[in-house]
Amino acid sequence: MPTADRHDTRWKGSREAWLDAAFELLLESGVGSVRILPLAKRLKVSRTSFYWFFKDRETLLDALIERWREKNTQGLVRQTEAYADNIVEAILNVFDCWLDPTLFDSQLEFAIRSWALQSEAVAGEIDAADEIRIQALARMFEHHGYAPLPACVRGRTIYLTQIGYISMKTQEALETRMQRMPDYVEIFTGQTPPPGELRRFHARHGYEPSARER
Template structure:
């Protein structure tokens, strides 16, 4: 009898499952550990089932890069281009990326940047992504009346600050980060956020001021 869809999936896994497992190994042990047999064992599927989804290991690695590009680069660009009534709201749209892994996956970003230290090809992909992201942030400021130089400097400052958070693996409680958000907004835009702007931002992330640990605890 032919296998059912459920039986077929159990035997082969799925493309996303292979990619998820590859990302986990990349994060845990580096790109050298991302190999077909360890992935098959992790997924508890046949090694040969890999070839239902990928031509070879290089195709899997290319798919990891594509997932990162779509998730993080396009995710950040979409947020920078999202509708906003003011530059403050525009910045808060971008800040959504740093708090919502569905928009921007910081763990994936760290893993790809670590991989780039061993691969000139991946490093080139990083350079291209950095340029595209900073350009999107620059356009965001220019669209709201900032001159080109100021727009680029502000965009670069926002972006490099967050990449610093990621590469340093900064662990910051939500309460602490949220308390710092108004100061970051004012530094980056020259304008203090209004109460209603912060309320909308907080609501998007299910945050109520005063919850959680206090800074310095």
């Protein structure tokens, strides 16, 4: 990269850097703290450089919502559509979201839902996202042979349970959560998870069960 370009990058930052900083402030202090001057100070760039990437603060906030849609809504939908031989494997694919923030960011979800309490527009985005996610979960159950109504109820139950976890900011040790997973699977699907499915699930989250769990 030429020297002039490197200088411009330092001076202006980048669109992704501005968004990353905005997300950090949103998570730390709520949407009221997401303002241009604090962001510029955090990035150590000129305030005017903001306008290279965004028309105004509202455009930045719209971009935050769009990134949340892609991260959490589409992340969850993708997991419901991931390859699975059976409903147990499918539901464990979804449970990956609750343990892997690269698939679904619970802190971000809480921040957006808190923002929605102050904004009718954001509340509308939440309503739309909830519907898309529940429909995706219901389709997953239907794909594995459940009738439409039970599929919808099971999908809603899974989703509302997890949103409850997020809204209450529930904290559980990984061991505690993993020990509860088989019962959650059985409650949500009506099927007992085979040991092999659980072993694969444990492995991809770096969990080593105790002797009594094996």
